[in-house]
Amino acid sequence: MIEIENLHKAFDGEEILKGINYTFEKSKTNLIIGGSGSGKSVLLKCMLGLLTPEKGTIKYDGKPYSEFTEDEKKDLSKQIGMIFQGGALFDSMTVEENVMFPLRMFTHRKKKKENLERVKEVLKRVNLEGSEKKLPSEISGGMQKRVSIARAIVNRPKYLFCDEPNSGLDPKTATVIDKLIQEITHEYDITTIIITHDMNSVLEIGEKIAFLKDGVLAWKGDKSQIFQTDDETVTDFVYSSNLFQKVREAQQKGL
Amino acid sequence: MNYLHSIGEYFLMLKGTFHRMTKASVLKGLIIKELDDLIIGSMGIVAFLSFFIGAVVALQTALNLNNPLIPKTLIAYAARQSIILEFAPTFISVIMAGKVGSYITSSIGSMNVTEQIDALEVMGINSLNYLIFPKIVAMLFYPFVIAISMFLGVFGAYVAAVLGGFVPPDLFIQGLQEDFIPFHLVYAFIKTFLFAFILATVPAYHGYYMKGGALEVGQASTTSFVWTSVVIIITNYAVTQLLLS
Numbered sequence: 001m002i003e004i005e006n007l008h009k010a011f012d013g014e015e016i017l018k019g020i021n022y023t024f025e026k027s028k029t030n031l032i033i034g035g036s037g038s039g040k041s042v043l044l045k046c047m048l049g050l051l052t053p054e055k056g057t058i059k060y061d062g063k064p065y066s067e068f069t070e071d072e073k074k075d076l077s078k079q080i081g082m083i084f085q086g087g088a089l090f091d092s093m094t095v096e097e098n099v100m101f102p103l104r105m106f107t108h109r110k111k112k113k114e115n116l117e118r119v120k121e122v123l124k125r126v127n128l129e130g131s132e133k134k135l136p137s138e139i140s141g142g143m144q145k146r147v148s149i150a151r152a153i154v155n156r157p158k159y160l161f162c163d164e165p166n167s168g169l170d171p172k173t174a175t176v177i178d179k180l181i182q183e184i185t186h187e188y189d190i191t192t193i194i195i196t197h198d199m200n201s202v203l204e205i206g207e208k209i210a211f212l213k214d215g216v217l218a219w220k221g222d223k224s225q226i227f228q229t230d231d232e233t234v235t236d237f238v239y240s241s242n243l244f245q246k247v248r249e250a251q252q253k254g255l
Numbered sequence: 256m257n258y259l260h261s262i263g264e265y266f267l268m269l270k271g272t273f274h275r276m277t278k279a280s281v282l283k284g285l286i287i288k289e290l291d292d293l294i295i296g297s298m299g300i301v302a303f304l305s306f307f308i309g310a311v312v313a314l315q316t317a318l319n320l321n322n323p324l325i326p327k328t329l330i331a332y333a334a335r336q337s338i339i340l341e342f343a344p345t346f347i348s349v350i351m352a353g354k355v356g357s358y359i360t361s362s363i364g365s366m367n368v369t370e371q372i373d374a375l376e377v378m379g380i381n382s383l384n385y386l387i388f389p390k391i392v393a394m395l396f397y398p399f400v401i402a403i404s405m406f407l408g409v410f411g412a413y414v415a416a417v418l419g420g421f422v423p424p425d426l427f428i429q430g431l432q433e434d435f436i437p438f439h440l441v442y443a444f445i446k447t448f449l450f451a452f453i454l455a456t457v458p459a460y461h462g463y464y465m466k467g468g469a470l471e472v473g474q475a476s477t478t479s480f481v482w483t484s485v486v487i488i489i490t491n492y493a494v495t496q497l498l499l500s
């Protein structure tokens with residue numbers, strides 16, 4: 001569980017996050033949605049300690065991040081998996097080395113064989129067998145995304161952060177990835193936070209949804225609520241896609 | 256004000272680099288890779304430049320030596336002094352600011368803009384140590400590059416002067432040994448060590464703290480080359496003033 005309280009973040013005097021309060025629950029897929037530039041990635045980076053907020057608290061399982069000692073921070077980072085918006089694969093390493101990287105950093109060298117087994121297992125889970133020895137520049141964007149997912153989950157994290165995990169994937173793979181993230185979230189009781197633009201993901205795995213607009217939390221709920229709310233800021237965003245517009249019209253006609 | 260800020264940031268970066276060390280087994284691999292890229296990879300161009308500049312220095316001295324009162328040994332003497340004191344340590348380092356420096360800036364810079372540095376940090380790795388420390392260690396071997404440069408420079412001078420028929424071999428060797436002050440070598444290698452440190456860290460600073468995208472990586476490399484050369488030249492002046500005057 002991750003709680004954030006009154007979180008503020010500004011760049012050069014321009015406020016990006018204007019006091020966010022929210023709780024991300026354990027064993028659930030917590031979605032953050034919102035328009036481009038609304039501050040979703042900044043929020044995630046604040047939670048990860050990559051950006052320092054001006055004000056506010058971030059609590060990991062009840063304990064404020066600001067009170068963590070260096071050692072505790074290190075332990076925490078072993079329990080975090082992160083899928084970056086652009087993949088952020090190490091481009092001098094092969095697919096296998098990329099996925100192996102967190103294991104190599106945190107486990108003893110003697111465990112090499114077990115680690116290799118584990119890498120094989122996660123690569124299989126994201127459907128990437130056969131590309132182990134390729135460099136990130138030699139595989140497609142969608143494949144890079146999947147390597148990034150494999151790298152994030154290889155350590156069996158307690159907290160999983162995903163910045164648009166399925167953007168740039170074909171609809172079928174996108175659904176597979178969504179399902180995969182949901183599955184491991186339940187399987188290992190992970191606190192999963194997913195930033196997405198994709199209304200299909202909202203429909204599929206929106207167990208908890210926070211809607212961010214201009215740096216404030218404009219709405220929260222779950223997937224059954226989001227398609228029924230009358231809140232205009234939300235409906236504007238949700239029904240901007242034609243497909244969902246049609247679904248709604250159909251619903252209203254009672255079909 | 257801005258410069259002061261950058262200088263402060265640079266020293267904070269150095270502090271962060273020698274802090275929270277990465278796992279030794281991982282560092283070892285990184286250092287070997289940097290040795291290959293930074294040191295071995297520079298040998299070819301350094302050898303080429305050194306040989307021909309040495310040759311040209313000898314050739315110029317020989318061609319301008321019209322006064323019969325000046326001994327022919329001067330050709331070797333002048334070549335030795337200019338190569339050991341300035342050409343090998345300083346000029347090669349300025350050239351390396353272009354080669355090694357822009358490589359360091361662009362490799363760290365591109366990791367910066369593609370969030371690879373963030374990815375390291377999220378995994379609890381001190382990215383400064385992970386990225387910069389191996390480069391500093393690899394550059395400890397830079398004096399070997401300069402030693403080879405000195406040797407090849409003098410060899411180039413020998414080839415040009417002796418095979419060019421300007422001076423007989425024994426006179427050249429005699430000139431090489433004339434008035435040799437061993438401290439000059441000490442001085443040259445002290446500054447080489449300083450330049451090695453500058454070559455590893457100033458470009459790293461420019462890559463690590465740059466902001467923007469791919470275009471800015473290119474700009475950062477250029478700025479990095481300018482500043483690395485400036486710092487080398489100023490350091491050279493200061494060290495020479497301090498040690499030789």
Ligand SMILES: Nc1ncnc2c1ncn2[C@@H]1O[C@H](COP(=O)(O)OP(=O)(O)OP(=O)(O)O)[C@@H](O)[C@H]1O
Nearest residue numbers: 011012016034035036037038039040041042043085
């Ligand atoms: N390091 C930074 N320095 C300055 N401004 C920044 C920085 N990072 C983000 N911003 C600004 O903060 C705002 C929010 O950015 P953010 O990346 O969080 O958007 P986002 O909601 O993730 O959008 P998208 O869906 O397009 O990824 C943007 O206006 C951006 O310009």
Ligand SMILES: [Mg+2]
Nearest residue numbers: 040041085163
């Ligand atoms: Mg974003």
